[in-house]
Amino acid sequence: MDDIINELKELxxxxxQCMKCGTCQAHCPLYQKDLEETTVARGKIALIEAVFEGxxxxxxxxxxxxxxxxxxxxxxxxxxxxxxxxxxxxxxxxILRKIEKLxxxxxxxxxxxxxxxxxxxxxxxxxxxxxxxxSKKIKKNILKPLISSFxxxxxxxxxxxxxxxxxxxxxxxxEEKLRAIFYPGCAINMIFTDWGRKIIEILNHYGVxxxxxxxxxxxxxxxxxxxxIGIYKNMIIENYKFFNTIDAEYIITACPTCQYGLHEMGEKxxxxxxxxKYYDIMIFIEEVLGIExxxxxxxxxxxxxxxxxxxxxxxKLNNVIKKLGTNFAPMExxxxxxxxxxxxxxxxxxxxxxGKTKAEEVMEKGYKKVLSPCxxxxxxxxxxxxxxxxxxxxITHPIELVYDAIFKKRQ
Amino acid sequence: MLYKSLVYKFKEIIxxxxxxxxxxxxxxxxxxxxxxxxxxxxxxxxxxxxxxxxEKIIKLCNDANIxxxxxxxxxxxxxxxxxxxGGCVLLTTGFNKILEINENDLYAVVQSGVVTANxxxxxxxxxxxYPPDPGSxxxxxxxxxxxxxxxxxxxxKYGVTxxxxxxxxxFCPEGNYVKSGGKTVKLVTGFxxxxxMVSSEGMLGVxxxxxxxxxxxxxxxxxxxxxxKDMITACEMVSAIIAAKIVPATLEFLDNFTINTxxxxxxxxxxxxxxALLLIEVDGYEGQVEEEFSKILEISQKMGGELKVANSLExxxxxxxxxxxxxxxxxxxxxxxxxxxxxxxxxRIPEMMRRIQAITKKYDxxxxxxxxxxxxxxxxxxxxxxxxxxxxxxxxxxxxxxxxAALELEGTLSGEHGVGTAKAKYLEKEVGKGTIIxxxxxxxxxxxKNILNPHKxxx
Ligand SMILES: Cc1cc2nc3c(=O)[nH]c(=O)nc-3n(C[C@H](O)[C@H](O)[C@H](O)COP(=O)(O)OP(=O)(O)OC[C@H]3O[C@@H](n4cnc5c(N)ncnc54)[C@H](O)[C@@H]3O)c2cc1C
Ligand code: SF4
Ligand code: SF4
Ligand code: SF4
Numbered sequence: 001m002d003d004i005i006n007e008l009k010e011l012x013x014x015x016x017q018c019m020k021c022g023t024c025q026a027h028c029p030l031y032q033k034d035l036e037e038t039t040v041a042r043g044k045i046a047l048i049e050a051v052f053e054g055x056x057x058x059x060x061x062x063x064x065x066x067x068x069x070x071x072x073x074x075x076x077x078x079x080x081x082x083x084x085x086x087x088x089x090x091x092x093x094x095i096l097r098k099i100e101k102l103x104x105x106x107x108x109x110x111x112x113x114x115x116x117x118x119x120x121x122x123x124x125x126x127x128x129x130x131x132x133x134x135s136k137k138i139k140k141n142i143l144k145p146l147i148s149s150f151x152x153x154x155x156x157x158x159x160x161x162x163x164x165x166x167x168x169x170x171x172x173x174x175e176e177k178l179r180a181i182f183y184p185g186c187a188i189n190m191i192f193t194d195w196g197r198k199i200i201e202i203l204n205h206y207g208v209x210x211x212x213x214x215x216x217x218x219x220x221x222x223x224x225x226x227x228x229i230g231i232y233k234n235m236i237i238e239n240y241k242f243f244n245t246i247d248a249e250y251i252i253t254a255c256p257t258c259q260y261g262l263h264e265m266g267e268k269x270x271x272x273x274x275x276x277k278y279y280d281i282m283i284f285i286e287e288v289l290g291i292e293x294x295x296x297x298x299x300x301x302x303x304x305x306x307x308x309x310x311x312x313x314x315x316k317l318n319n320v321i322k323k324l325g326t327n328f329a330p331m332e333x334x335x336x337x338x339x340x341x342x343x344x345x346x347x348x349x350x351x352x353x354x355g356k357t358k359a360e361e362v363m364e365k366g367y368k369k370v371l372s373p374c375x376x377x378x379x380x381x382x383x384x385x386x387x388x389x390x391x392x393x394x395i396t397h398p399i400e401l402v403y404d405a406i407f408k409k410r411q
Numbered sequence: 412m413l414y415k416s417l418v419y420k421f422k423e424i425i426x427x428x429x430x431x432x433x434x435x436x437x438x439x440x441x442x443x444x445x446x447x448x449x450x451x452x453x454x455x456x457x458x459x460x461x462x463x464x465x466e467k468i469i470k471l472c473n474d475a476n477i478x479x480x481x482x483x484x485x486x487x488x489x490x491x492x493x494x495x496x497g498g499c500v501l502l503t504t505g506f507n508k509i510l511e512i513n514e515n516d517l518y519a520v521v522q523s524g525v526v527t528a529n530x531x532x533x534x535x536x537x538x539x540x541y542p543p544d545p546g547s548x549x550x551x552x553x554x555x556x557x558x559x560x561x562x563x564x565x566x567x568k569y570g571v572t573x574x575x576x577x578x579x580x581x582f583c584p585e586g587n588y589v590k591s592g593g594k595t596v597k598l599v600t601g602f603x604x605x606x607x608m609v610s611s612e613g614m615l616g617v618x619x620x621x622x623x624x625x626x627x628x629x630x631x632x633x634x635x636x637x638x639x640k641d642m643i644t645a646c647e648m649v650s651a652i653i654a655a656k657i658v659p660a661t662l663e664f665l666d667n668f669t670i671n672t673x674x675x676x677x678x679x680x681x682x683x684x685x686x687a688l689l690l691i692e693v694d695g696y697e698g699q700v701e702e703e704f705s706k707i708l709e710i711s712q713k714m715g716g717e718l719k720v721a722n723s724l725e726x727x728x729x730x731x732x733x734x735x736x737x738x739x740x741x742x743x744x745x746x747x748x749x750x751x752x753x754x755x756x757x758x759r760i761p762e763m764m765r766r767i768q769a770i771t772k773k774y775d776x777x778x779x780x781x782x783x784x785x786x787x788x789x790x791x792x793x794x795x796x797x798x799x800x801x802x803x804x805x806x807x808x809x810x811x812x813x814x815x816a817a818l819e820l821e822g823t824l825s826g827e828h829g830v831g832t833a834k835a836k837y838l839e840k841e842v843g844k845g846t847i848i849x850x851x852x853x854x855x856x857x858x859x860k861n862i863l864n865p866h867k868x869x870x
Contacts, residue, residue, distance in 0.1 A: 016796070019748050020445050021547070022484055026549040026550050037440040050439040050450070055439055081739065081742040
């Protein structure tokens with residue numbers, strides 16, 4: 001027990017940065033809904049401090065509050081004091097995991113993470129920044145709640161042939177200028193395989209040769225959010241090993257959470273790094289390739305910015321989309337879509353409630369295309385928007401429009 | 412720890428849609444506010460869902476002698492919501508409805524848990540204006556604003572929260588419902604009890620509904636940044652603007668240390684050798700704004716200020732960034748930040764700044780000062796590390812001296828953050844013994860058992 005407290009105390013360097021100003025209240029999607037301090041970053045940090053400063057006896061009692069979190073990072077982005085909330089939460093969970101052992105279902109998930117990448121691929125899109133998986137309500141059979149709660153949803157089917165089995169390997173461009181690794185992540189590997197194919201075609205078209213892994217190794221974020229930092233670390237190192245064997249300058253992702261897991265948080269946790277540049281596909285085509293695009297639609301288009309998207313790149317992302325359509329405006333409601341991986345599975349009602357506010361804006365403004373460069377967001381937005389019966393709205397990754405613009409697929 | 416039977420009574424009261432917290436982990440989330448102080452856990456936290464529940468909770472606390480601490484967003488900077496000796500924390504965050512915005516009679520009625528910025532936005536969409544804009548407006552509640560008499564950047568021209576309070580309904584410490592003020596501009600029936608609620612810091616009643624005055628939204632505005640070699644010239648510029656019979660909506664300043672910190676953190680192109688920076692915004696009708704704006708330009712040129720003028724919304728945002736980034740840039744320098752708000756008459760700012768600099772040197776501390784030059788409200792921001800005991804002792808002494816200086820210059824301990832526990836020990840020095848006695852009697856008379864937020868202001 002004392003060990004736990006001492007280990008938590010090591011987080012003091014990070015927690016002391018929090019001046020308890022409460023600014024995170026305005027940005028936390030869960031606080032906005034619950035209006036209770038236990039949900040917001042300030043409260044969570046205060047709890048960790050309360051344990052190592054001896055105000056709370058039962059250290060394990062704070063784990064459920066750390067688990068009730070979308071890990072959306074909004075608190076971190078908007079914190080005036082620059083508190084690294086994500087790092088604090090992940091590390092604290094990893095420490096507390098030692099006293100509050102994973103329940104059986106959790107072990108099962110991790111078994112899958114390590115030993116059964118194919119099966120994990122099916123689950124991971126749903127738990128990519130997952131949390132609340134530790135809730136008591138999920139009993140032993142993790143698949144059961146997944147299935148039963150999915151009956152009422154608008155979801156994409158899982159493809160029978162994963163992207164990596166079909167497209168794994170080297171795709172050489174005709175006039176090669178650059179070489180890049182495309183890391184598909186679980187969602188593109190299993191569900192949005194088409195996006196992956198289009199990304200390869202686009203890159204090849206502009207002289208970028210593309211490597212794609214033959215087996216998709218998870219970025220490990222699901223393990224991290226379960227407090228299994230050790231496993232997360234191993235997954236990252238496995239991925240880094242693969243990256244290092246490839247002769248390419250760039251690592252391209254099409255899911256901000258993957259990039260966050262591999263790059264930002266990955267480097268922090270492993271203290272290792274790969275000498276390659278990480279790029280989101282949208283920013284890659286704008287910043288590195290500088291592709292000229294012609295407008296292909298005058299329908300009303302909007303964009304939902306994913307939580308883990310590098311916010312400083314937002315103007316560039318907007319730039320690309322502005323080129324694609326004449327009638328574009330970013331979403332006014334800048335909140336998280338409410339997906340949050342397992343948060344969606346476990347707290348479907350809460351998650352849907354947050355998602356609904358997005359659908360309402362789409363309805364009000366009459367958007368016909370809703371874009372988001374994140375598979376999780378696209379899944380959640382689809383569910384929320386179709387849930388409100390707005391069936392003529394197209395919800396997708398902006399790369400699909402880019403593809404159409406390049407290859408003149410629509411008018 | 413409360414007896415089980417008492418907890419049961421609380422549960423009975425709020426069983427319909429209310430929330431109750433009794434576990435230590437939940438309680439720990441209500442043991443602090445934005446003032447750096449040692450947290451204290453309450454015994455119970457309740458989030459009632461209707462006014463009847465509030466009434467019953469107050470009465471129960473009275474019967475059972477349990478301190479009752481009303482809490483909005485918990486962003487006050489004076490320890491006002493820390494349950495010093497435990498007790499019951501009552502959350503108002505669930506009471507977040509804007510009940511009415513009246514465009515004919517220019518007022519709004521809101522529940523006390525409405526977040527300030529949400530009111531401001533709702534009002535603005537109707538072409539009206541609720542001016543008080545504390546830096547925390549995206550999170551603070553109207554109840555908290557009234558209880559602390561919150562100010563903001565627009566104080567000079569538009570006043571502070573108290574200038575907009577028309578009426579308040581509240582529960583007195585014994586649970587009776589009190590209606591004060593109303594919806595008419597003129598109203599003289601009975602004591603000005605809504606005035607009593609202003610700055611009451613949760614000690615004289617629990618507010619439920621608040622009626623606030625609204626004004627028409629200014630048609631347009633213009634901003635500029637002026638940089639000066641030294642603080643004195645900057646202050647002279649402020650005086651010159653006022654002497655020219657211009658009242659800007661905003662007149663903010665940053666000292667050299669803060670300018671440097673902002674520039675280092677966000678590279679927005681501020682000259683780091685500038686002694687002071689003024690952010691000025693005038694608003695009103697177009698013609699008047701243009702006229703005032705060019706007059707101020709003239710003044711600043713005469714005084715040798717270096718100018719940056721905003722000609723578009725984008726440029727305005729850029730100009731404002733320097734001020735907006737002040738607190739956050741300072742906050743990143745060191746682990747602990749102590750935000751003071753000593754206030755002096757406008758003309759004494761240079762003297763006060765000199766004193767603060769001397770104090771900084773004497774105690775070997777890091778202090779950046781920014782604030783509202785227009786109304787003399789300074790924010791000397793002490794950057795330290797609360798784990799460093801020796802330095803914290805020096806910090807305490809420095810704060811003592813800052814307060815002394817403010818009082819000597821005919822100012823006040825606190826322009827907008829309130830007394831709470833943070834400034835309780837200095838209060839008598841500013842207001843005198845007679846005032847403390849009167850306050851005590853007032854508190855004692857309305858709250859004989861000292862249930863509502865005890866120990867704050869030393870009462
Ligand atoms: C980053 C930051 C910037 C800030 N900037 C400013 C600023 O520019 N100007 C300024 O004036 N302040 C500022 N503040 C201080 C703070 O935000 C204000 O004091 C605000 O009014 C507090 O509102 P709250 O809802 O958080 O109240 P709380 O902190 O919850 O409560 C404050 C006091 O009000 C009482 N109270 C709350 N609601 C009620 C009610 N319904 N009935 C009776 N009593 C009640 C409480 O008991 C307590 O004593 C700032 C704070 C921060 C953290
Ligand atoms: S915004 Fe940052 S410093 Fe402020 S309370 Fe939240 S985490 Fe702490
Ligand atoms: S990560 Fe998101 S959900 Fe979690 S505390 Fe921060 S803002 Fe709230
Ligand atoms: S799906 Fe996108 S917006 Fe939603 S939680 Fe994940 S990253 Fe955030």
